[in-house]
Amino acid sequence: MTSPLRVGYVPEHFQSPLLQLAERDNGNTFVLVPCPSGTGQIMAAFANGEIDVSIALTESLLAGITKGQDSFKFIGTYIESPLNWAVITGANAPYNSIADLEGTRFGISRAGSGSEVMANVMALEQQWKKPPTFQINDNFAKLRQSVNDGDTSAFMWEWFTTLPYVKSGEVKFIGNQLTPWPSWSIVAGVTVDAAKLTTFVDSLDHAVRRFDQGRQSGEAVEFVHKTFGYDKEDVQKWIQGVTYSQQHLSTVKKSVITHTLDTLVNAHVIDQRDWDMHTYINTNVAKLE
Template sequence: MTNELGLKIGGVPEHFNLPWRLAIEEGKFQEIGLNLHWSDMSGGTGQMIRGLETKSIDIAVLLTEGITKSILQGLDAKILQVYVVSPLRWGIHVPPKGMIKKPEDVKDQTFAISRYGSGSHLMAYVMADQHHWNLDNLKFNVIGDVYGGLWALENNEAQAFLWEKYTTFPFVEQGKCDYVGDVVTPWPCFVIAARTEIAEKHPDILQKMCDIVNQKALEVKEGANAAEIISWRYNLPLEQVKMWLSETDWNYKGEEYLPAFEKTTDYLKKLNLVSEGEAEGWKSKLFA
């Protein structure tokens, strides 16, 4: 197609994003005149926010709390829609065979985080709030990605590391870390966002893009062989994948879920991660 629009999109190299990978491989976006270049962002939401800032990516599939905080604090981007409506189950990972046996033992320890503003960073606040800990006592060590987190636990550079628990299950099995519980997000976990310039210039094609990935997600959810495909492509145990699929729902109909963003904003205010002023007018700031 001669007038094809080329855009760069970033997302974590995890099972949540199989619908994107399949749609790209099957040429679904090219059918609407969109040439979508996918970049794996193993550094997670913090890395993608940086990518949107520097314009090295145009679109990102990232965590609700991370992008909400960043936009409210001035990131020039807009949320297109919720991508995954179910919550994310963050595994609480600790050094193997150590003294930490349950979530309560993590109090006053250092958290390994991929970047400031990332999910692993913000969810440490959520965990602390759920356990009624003093948020001022939280300590962090920036480690880049999941492998940095495992290194930090092994070398006592951190004593806790929050990451999506199915992604890290193989590392638990290998004895690289212990898993002592979950922190569950109080909102839908992933959204699709775009730089404001892109969102305002190409609303129609971005809507078609979202429709395509929502439909592909429904096919993954209902596919008879979906668990086997995910297990093979992402090197995850089949039984774990089946459990994850049963817990996971994408935004098949492209619904708005506005109350979820109000809840996220209120929580960020409560944790003093955004100010009252930054949260004011959140709806007009977050959406095009």
Template sequence: MKKVNIGGVPEHFNLAWYLTLKNGEYKAEDINLRWHDYHGGTGQMCKGLRNSDIDLAVILTEGIVKDIIDGNPSSIVQTYTQSPLIWGIHVAAESKFKTIDDIKGSRAAISRYGSGSHLMAFVNAKNNGWDLEKDLNFSVIENLDGAVEGLTNGNADYFMWEKFTTKPLVDDGIFKRISNCPSPWPCFMIAVRDEFLRNNEKEVKTILNIINGTTAEFKNIPSIDRTIANRYGQELEDVQEWLSITEWSQELIDEETLNKVQNQLLQLNIIPEKWAYKDLVHKI
């Protein structure tokens, strides 16, 4: 049986992987797929791919594009979630900050440099006409627990994370959400280490076929909204809203969309140059 390691954030977006693993669908195809939770998000997963700790990752688009260009020997093999990610912009519940204008020039909590929370801070700054050099400051907090501690203790001022994941913290009076910032592209990609892909393309194709079968029908799974609410500690109405705006994909990201991502990252000085489509993706 072929052992394959895959990483992703332990959030509702990835429930489809849990369901297919629980059903033994990979083992039925002689694949021992091992899921690894990455609480630190995209930056931590990029490191995992580089170090061969994982073979595949379900990873934020902007983060994996940046890291491949920075030398990560991996390729995008498919879009996982077609819809954008809705990033909530949060401050501590007792914070003096109440609007986007208030946090200009203050410290953004980020899980690590190169992470989604880091890169999207640039997108938010650009959206609001800030000076990208003067108005952005960062405090590394590693993960969501670190953000709670950092904002509460005053070690950072605001934190960008997926809106529905952080909603329970808003409901509990720990965070206050002052705005939202949708990513300007499909949010999650599936990336694979190039070395692993060269030797195991058949297994990767099988894995994609299995997960695609579940994501294509995900919204029709009986009581899926209640399952998500119970598993991830979310309110049922929040889950239903999330399901209504989220679309999965079973296709490879197209060249036009990937160029759009690169154009934005280049404009924000997050990447030094654009790469050819064929050098970022691998069509299976």
């Protein structure tokens, strides 16, 4: 009997179609492997042979491959819309705007994570002369504690995930940063059978279309509300702003890859400019456009 795929994922609302698919699949073709620390943890899991496929942040995955991680490649696009990164500081911290954070120490989940990459992208867009420094805090709870203890000035995390903690007054929101590229991509281990991956992506594509249909009926809002505990009004706002890939999920656009890589070079995240698409994309599964 063929063993099920091990799917690493960040347990957040973006993964709702995947979670719904997992309920229907019941472990027959894949099992979920939670990676709550984010894309940095997912890349480590690939390197350690702990997962076969994952949905993670586009920019961190590309940076990881460029820096030499060869255990996974892109096989699809999950979400086309940007990710809205909230810039969060301590409830009583002296920082009141993004400009106040120049040259300070940011908390990040792991080296190479989206929280680190996007801080560098933000520094580029803000034209800071003094770049941020970083402290690894592992997970979301420790990041919140760190800004309130004063160990770090701020951290960056997805807006709707941070919203309940902003509402409660535990932390303070001082600005946001959008990714200038599609936010979530699908990647898989380089040794995983292409036919199994194609079947999985086809099933996930169907799950995404089903979730999108549920936007009109209210089923999608109800699922996210019950699963993650967010206020229905907040879920509705999130759903209105997110766009899952409008093409089949196996489609990867070369222009997206090169634009993201060029931005990462300019933000001093990576230093290479000679992009070979086959280094990044498994064309046995993905449709490169």
